[in-house]
Amino acid sequence: MLAARLNGVACQDEHALSVQDRGLAYGDGVFETMLLRAGEIRFVADHLQRLRLGCERLGIDPPSKQTLLGELAIVAKSYRDGVVKMIVTRGATARGYRAARDLQPTHLTLLFPAVTDDNRMLTVRWCNTRLARNAQLAGIKHLNRLEQVLARNEWQDNAIDEGLMMDTEGEVVCATAANLFAVLDQVLVTPDLRFCGVRGIVRQQILAAAAQLGVAVEERALWPDELAAASELFVSNAIRGIRSIAALGDQHWRGGPIADTLRTRLRL
Amino acid sequence: MLAARLNGVACQDEHALSVQDRGLAYGDGVFETMLLRAGEIRFVADHLQRLRLGCERLGIDPPSKQTLLGELAIVAKSYRDGVVKMIVTRGATARGYRAARDLQPTHLTLLFPAVTDDNRMLTVRWCNTRLARNAQLAGIKHLNRLEQVLARNEWQDNAIDEGLMMDTEGEVVCATAANLFAVLDQVLVTPDLRFCGVRGIVRQQILAAAAQLGVAVEERALWPDELAAASELFVSNAIRGIRSIAALGDQHWRGGPIADTLRTRLRL
Numbered sequence: 386m387l388a389a390r391l392n393g394v395a396c397q398d399e400h401a402l403s404v405q406d407r408g409l410a411y412g413d414g415v416f417e418t419m420l421l422r423a424g425e426i427r428f429v430a431d432h433l434q435r436l437r438l439g440c441e442r443l444g445i446d447p448p449s450k451q452t453l454l455g456e457l458a459i460v461a462k463s464y465r466d467g468v469v470k471m472i473v474t475r476g477a478t479a480r481g482y483r484a485a486r487d488l489q490p491t492h493l494t495l496l497f498p499a500v501t502d503d504n505r506m507l508t509v510r511w512c513n514t515r516l517a518r519n520a521q522l523a524g525i526k527h528l529n530r531l532e533q534v535l536a537r538n539e540w541q542d543n544a545i546d547e548g549l550m551m552d553t554e555g556e557v558v559c560a561t562a563a564n565l566f567a568v569l570d571q572v573l574v575t576p577d578l579r580f581c582g583v584r585g586i587v588r589q590q591i592l593a594a595a596a597q598l599g600v601a602v603e604e605r606a607l608w609p610d611e612l613a614a615a616s617e618l619f620v621s622n623a624i625r626g627i628r629s630i631a632a633l634g635d636q637h638w639r640g641g642p643i644a645d646t647l648r649t650r651l652r653l
Numbered sequence: 654m655l656a657a658r659l660n661g662v663a664c665q666d667e668h669a670l671s672v673q674d675r676g677l678a679y680g681d682g683v684f685e686t687m688l689l690r691a692g693e694i695r696f697v698a699d700h701l702q703r704l705r706l707g708c709e710r711l712g713i714d715p716p717s718k719q720t721l722l723g724e725l726a727i728v729a730k731s732y733r734d735g736v737v738k739m740i741v742t743r744g745a746t747a748r749g750y751r752a753a754r755d756l757q758p759t760h761l762t763l764l765f766p767a768v769t770d771d772n773r774m775l776t777v778r779w780c781n782t783r784l785a786r787n788a789q790l791a792g793i794k795h796l797n798r799l800e801q802v803l804a805r806n807e808w809q810d811n812a813i814d815e816g817l818m819m820d821t822e823g824e825v826v827c828a829t830a831a832n833l834f835a836v837l838d839q840v841l842v843t844p845d846l847r848f849c850g851v852r853g854i855v856r857q858q859i860l861a862a863a864a865q866l867g868v869a870v871e872e873r874a875l876w877p878d879e880l881a882a883a884s885e886l887f888v889s890n891a892i893r894g895i896r897s898i899a900a901l902g903d904q905h906w907r908g909g910p911i912a913d914t915l916r917t918r919l920r921l
Contacts, residue, residue, distance in 0.1 A: 386747060389672050399745075402670040402677060404657050404761055409670060409740065411798035412680030418748065443799065444806060470748050472677065475802075477667075479654060480686065480738050480765055482798065482805035482829055493672055497748055517785030517849075518821055522799060529797035530679035530750065531711065531790060534743075537750035538712060553786055561750055581785075 387464055388496040390456055403477040406491055407484065412528035414474030414491070415439035419457075420624050421467045421496070426457055428623065431586045436473060439525035440490075445475045448492050456494045466499040468624055474528070500624055504648070506631035506641070507620070509560065511609070512536035512548040516558050518580035526583045537561040547620060549633065552581050557607040563620035563628075564588040567612055568643055574611075577604040587621040587653065594650045600643060612636070619644040626653030655732055656764040658724055671745040674759055675752065680796035682742030682759070683707035687725075688892050689764070692733045694725055696891065699854045704741060707793035708758075713743045716760050724762045734767040736892055742796070768892055772916075774899035774909070775888065777828065779877070780804035780816040784826050786848035794851045805829040815888060817901065820849050825875040831888035831896075832856040835880055836911055842879075845872040855889040855921065862918045868911060880904070887912040894921030 389396040407413035417432040426432070433450055440447040447453070453471065460469055472495075476488040514536035522529070536548050547560045558576050559565050564585040566575045573595050578584055595602045612618060618630040619641050627648045629641030647653075657664040675681035685700040694700070701718055708715040715721070721739065728737055740763075744756040782804035790797070804816050815828045826844050827833050832853040834843045841863050846852055863870045880886060886898040887909050895916045897909030915921075 386673060391672060396672060399671050399673060400669050402672050402674070403667050404659060404664060404670050404763060405654060405667060406670070406677065407802075409674065409676045409742075410684070410796070411802050412796055413799060413802050416678070443803065468748065474677075480736065480763070482801045484802065484806055486809075495672060495748070514789060515787060517787035517790070519783060519785035519800065521782060521803065522785070527799055528678070528680055529799045531681060531795055531797045532787065533750045534675075534679050534681050534752070535711065535789065538752055541754075 386495055386497055387467060388460055390459065390494040392492055393452070393456065405477040405479065406474055407476060407478060408472060408474030408491060408528055410480070411482065413443070414445065414472060414528045415443065415526055416470060416472045416528060417526060418623055419469045419471070421461055421464065421469050424461055424465045426461055426469060428586045428590065429457060431589065432623070435526060435584065435586065436471065439527060440473060442525050443475070443527065445473065445490055447473050447490055453492065456492065460494055460496045464496055468497040468499065470495040470497065472528070502625055504628065506629045507546040508544060508632045509547045509549055509630050510540060510545050510634065512539055512550050512561065514539065514550065516550055516552045516581040518552050518554065520580055523581050524578055524584040533561050551609065555609065557609055557612070558582040560620045563622040566591065566619050566621065567607065567615040568617040569611060569615055572601045572603050573643060574603045574605060574607055576607045585621060586623050587626065590651050591621055591627070591647055594647055598646065598650065617641045617643055654763055654765055655735060656728055658727065658762040660760055661720070661724065673745040673747065674742055675744060675746060676740060676742030676759060676796055678748070679750065681711070682713065682740060682796045683711065683794055684738060684740045684796060685794060686891055687737045687739070689729055689732065689735045689737050692729055694729055694737060696854045696858065697725065699857065703794060703852065703854065704739065707795060708741060710793050711743070711795065713741065713758055715741050715758055721760065724760065728762055728764045732764055736765040736767065738763040738765065740796070770893055772896065774897045775814040776812060776900045777815045777817055777898050778808065778813050778902065780807055780818050780829065782807065782818065784818055784820045784849040786820055786822065788848055791849050792846055792852040801829050819877060823877065825877055825880070826850040828888045831890040834859065834887050834889065835875065835883040836885040837879060837883055840869045840871050841911060842871045842873060842875055844875045853889060854891050855894065855919070858919050859889055859895070859915055862915055866914065866918065885909045885911055
């Protein structure tokens with residue numbers, strides 16, 4: 386970690402969070418992971434909007450957009466490139482699920498080194514860990530991420546880049562840390578995330594860009610046995626952009642023309 | 654909060670947790686809430702066993718039983734009565750769901766004031782927030798508790814003591830911070846928690862004590878429309894023990910003989 390700011394103040398010591406913070410106690414908050422490149426945070430308005438939507442869903446009154454933009458500007462100015470993680474929690478309280486309405490939320494900005502990335506195609510696997518279905522928590526990037534943690538820790542083999550996840554009913558939802566797209570009969574299909582999964586910022590950008598490019602797009606339920614028929618498969622997130630999939634078990638793909646076009650279009 | 658100990662050291666300042674702790678980042682850990690009464694932590698062996706089981710399920714290597722007992726002994730000696738909350742997380746790491754195998758877990762012991770309790774019967778309501786189903790996370794007391802937070806914050810009316818929760822398929826699971834029991838045709842029924850909910854320490858004590866008392870017990874799927882036929886309804890947790898329910902919506906109960914017997918038997 387290169388830098389940390391807690392509630393508007395630079396942390397001299399990373400041991401700075403209240404042991405009573407509800408982010409720790411219950412995962413009672415949301416986060417964003419953003420790409421800082423050449424002094425600019427990509428899609429910053431979209432990230433802050435999703436963060437605000439997540440807070441609304443959870444009944445958290447987040448710091449103002451100006452406050453959060455100010456925090457981001459400070460790290461963006463000091464470090465031109467990196468990965469910025471912003472966490473907003475409901476704040477610190479004594480124990481108990483009940484939260485006072487006037488609680489002061491916690492906001493935390495962490496800066497990590499930039500990832501070195503090469504756009505090579507990925508090898509992925511299926512995860513055994515399933516995602517539970519709860520429409521009330523679907524789409525937002527909340528801090529309850531045990532399923533992703535368990536899924537990502539199913540393998541240690543560095544030859545496997547990512548894992549695809551199904552929900553408890555067997556629908557395909559996403560990768561552990563990315564959204565998933567499949568090209569099926571010339572249509573760009575991505576899971577609709579009505580029960581679980583995160584509405585990725587780059588996912589939204591891809592859907593808009595594909596429509597502009599005249600590519601048919603569908604957000605719908607996607608099932609594992611459909612993937613074998615895909616002419617192209619790729620994943621997306623805010624840090625690594627768009628990455629084509631080369632292999633999933635014994636299925637293989639060569640290149641990804643739609644992914645390539647989208648990557649160029651979105652400057653990812 | 655009366656006291657906090659982090660990784661074996663008394664916190665001089667409650668702002669002591671690493672901002673990179675995975676408990677904050679992902680809810681990547683477990684907790685226990687224990688009753689300290691007259692210098693003794695009730696059911697301490699059961700609590701530490703559940704904590705260990707939860708860690709096993711999550712692939713966390715927890716501190717030794719001796720270490721955790723030592724932490725509890727220190728707070729129990731200094732404060733004779735109170736509520737002790739113990740949190741164990743996978744530890745602090747840079748961002749990313751993947752966790753190194755040799756990570757040092759975090760353990761945190763918090764002491765809160767004792768609750769004043771009067772054993773009066775409770776008024777409860779139904780919560781709109783549902784519990785998602787995921788057998789992989791069911792039963793253990795992990796830190797992903799957003800559903801309970803949302804459920805408990807559905808009401809502010811102090812006349813309502815607790816809220817009952819269903820899962821996404823409509824089965825009754827628990828109260829926001831307690832297990833639920835219903836006496837149906839002389840049988841003590843409690844949800845089996847196969848998909849969600851926490852296997853409460855007092856719940857397990859109740860099941861054992863009821864069997865010893867010759868009360869038939871059943872752990873099974875319980876549906877909301879069954880509750881109207883219950884001769885008695887009660888909730889249990891480690892802090893407030895066993896509490897009979899007087900009202901749920903327009904349904905009312907007077908007294909709870911089985912709850913009273915169990916409370917006496919278990920010295921709750």
